[in-house]
Amino acid sequence: YEIYQCDWSSDVCSSDLIVVGSFTRVTNVNSQGVNIATNSRVRFAVLNYTNGVPRSIGGGNGEPSVGLNGTLVDCVAVNTAGTVAYIGGDFMAITNINWTNIGQGTVVSTATRVDFAAISLTTGLPLSIGGTNGEPTPDARVRAIVYDGVNSRIYIGGQFAYITNVSWSGTVSYGTVVSTRSRIRLAALDPSTGLPISLGGANGEPCFDSTIQA
Numbered sequence: 001y002e003i004y005q006c007d008w009s010s011d012v013c014s015s016d017l018i019v020v021g022s023f024t025r026v027t028n029v030n031s032q033g034v035n036i037a038t039n040s041r042v043r044f045a046v047l048n049y050t051n052g053v054p055r056s057i058g059g060g061n062g063e064p065s066v067g068l069n070g071t072l073v074d075c076v077a078v079n080t081a082g083t084v085a086y087i088g089g090d091f092m093a094i095t096n097i098n099w100t101n102i103g104q105g106t107v108v109s110t111a112t113r114v115d116f117a118a119i120s121l122t123t124g125l126p127l128s129i130g131g132t133n134g135e136p137t138p139d140a141r142v143r144a145i146v147y148d149g150v151n152s153r154i155y156i157g158g159q160f161a162y163i164t165n166v167s168w169s170g171t172v173s174y175g176t177v178v179s180t181r182s183r184i185r186l187a188a189l190d191p192s193t194g195l196p197i198s199l200g201g202a203n204g205e206p207c208f209d210s211t212i213q214a
Contacts, residue, residue, distance in 0.1 A: 007078045007085070015049035018085050020066075020073035025102060026054045040099040042066060043073045044087065046121065055131075058124025062096030062108035066117075074142065074158075074214050079191070080149035084127065085119045088142025089135070094126040111167040112175065115142045116156060118191075122206055130194025134165030134178035138187070143213035146177065153197060154189040157212030163187050163196045185212045 007021045022142035026045050027038040038052045044063035047054045058064060066073050066087070073089040094113050095200040099105035111126045115138045118127040130136060138160035146155040162182045181196045184207035199205055 003084075007076045016050050016055060016082075017047040018076050018078060018121075019045045019047060019075045020087055020089070021037070022072040029051060032038060038102055040097075040102055040105065042097075043071070043091075043120075044076075044085075044119070056124075057121055058096055058098075058108075060098075060108075061124045062105070062173060064119050064124050064126065065095045065097050067091035067093060075145040077145040077147040077154070079122070079147055083121050084191075085121055086116070086145050086154055087119065088116050088138075088158065090115060090141040090147045091117075096124060103194075104135045114138070115140070116168045124150075124210065125213075126140050127192075129189075130165055130167075130189055132167070132178075133194050134167040134176070135165045136189050136196070137164045138162070145214075147191075152191060153189055155186070156189065157208075157214075159211050160185060162185070163189070165194060184208060185210070 024042050025038055026041050028036040030036055041054055044064050044066050046057050049053050065122045073087050075088045077086045084209040087208040092114055093110050094117055095110045096108045113126055118129050120127050139162045142156050142158040144157040161184050162180055164180040166175040167178055183196055186200050186206055190197050197214040
């Protein structure tokens with residue numbers, strides 16, 4: 001299991017380190033090599049910046065857990081307010097789980113999010129950033145994310161060729177396509193509408209002949 005990227009969240013209440021990768025648990029080990037505690041966290045973890053201990057952000061909503069075996073989270077970026085984590089990778093859903101033991105817990109909810117998701121750092125739940133526009137859904141793996149607070153944009157890069165906005169139903173992996181736009185391995189998303197933004201305008205959109213990665 002690996003860690004792929006970290007980002008830092010800071011607001012008036014807390015300072016957190018958001019970590020993503022392919023891991024399924026976080027173990028705190030002291031200087032003598034003794035395990036102090038182990039907590040289940042599946043490919044997404046929020047650590048207290050001052051003591052390194054995993055923090056519960058979901059409470060009764062359960063902790064956000066990404067995907068099943070074989071899936072992973074490649075990248076994360078946090079908004080300026082430190083309230084939302086945007087993640088990208090190779091996954092199909094965000095499942096919120098109340099962990100009762102290592103690797104054992106109760107599923108509270110599952111929401112379809114394909115290769116890109118926004119997670120609330122105050123509730124632990126996946127957010128809908130598209131609303132009636134549908135959720136932005138790349139057709140292949142997202143390998144890099146940058147949040148641009150000045151211009152209110154989320155830049156994503158990876159292996160995709162299209163961004164399809166999908167209105168997901170209550171049934172996992174079933175939804176209605178609202179719109180589709182070509183974006184070849186680079187896209188800018190509007191965090192308030194979930195829609196791709198034109199970067200090039202009359203100049204055309206920048207397209208890349210191979211994968212973009214962090």
